[in-house]
Amino acid sequence: MIKDAFDLKFILDNLPKIIGALPVTISITLISLFFGWMLGLIFAFGKVSGPRWLREVLKLLTDILRGIPTVVLLYVVYFGLPQIVGSLTGASLDGWSKQTFVVIALALELGISSSEMFRSAYNSIRKEQIEAAWALGYTKIQRFLKVIVPQGLFVILPNLSSAVLSIIQATALVYTLGIYDILGKARQIDTNEAHVKTFEMYLAAALIYWALAGVVTVIFSQLEKRFGRGRKVVAA
Structure with missing residues (x-):
C-alpha cells in the first residue's frame, strides 16, 4: 500500500462529516456524567454515613472497578x-440500545471515582459546621446535600473537570461496539478510503477532541473563579 502525502484538503472536506457525529459523543458524555455523579453522591453518602x-461493600466495589480498564468494563456490561x-x-x-449499555458502564465507573472526590470534599468541611447542622435538626441527607456538597464543590472542581475530560476520552472507545461517535465516524471514513488517509482522519478526530477539552477547561475555569469569589466574600 502506498501512502499519499499529507492531505489537508481531505481533512477539511471530511471534517463536517466527523463533526456530524458530535451529538452522539456529547449525549453519551452528558448522560453518563449525570448518572455517574448521582451514583457518586449516593456512594459517597454510603461511605461517609452508612453502616459498617x-x-x-463500597470499598470492595471501588477496589474492583478501579482495576478494570474502561474498554473491558464496556464489554462486561454489554455482554454480561x-x-x-x-x-x-x-x-x-434485547430492546436496549448500545448507548444504554455504554452509559451504564461509564456512569458506574464515574460513580466509583467521583465518590472518592465527594468523600474528600466531606473531609474538607469543618467539623463545627456539620455539628451546627446537626443541632439545627438536619437529617444526614440534608446535612450532606445542604452543607457538605455546596461547600465541598469548590474543593473538587478541578477533579470534576478532569472527570468530564476522562468521560469524553472514554467515549472514544464506544466505536468498538459499533457506535458511530467522533472516532467511529473517522474510522469509517478511513476504512472507506482503504486506510490510506488514516493519519488525516485521526488528526481530524484529535482536533475535535481538543476543541471539546478546551471548552470544558474554560467552563470549569469560570466556575472556579465564581465559587472562589463566593468563598472570599464569606471569609471577609
Missing part, C-alpha cells in the same frame, strides 16, 4: 448484563 457493612438479568429475572434486554 455498607462501607466495606443481559445474561445476568436474564438469569435472575428471565427478562430480555
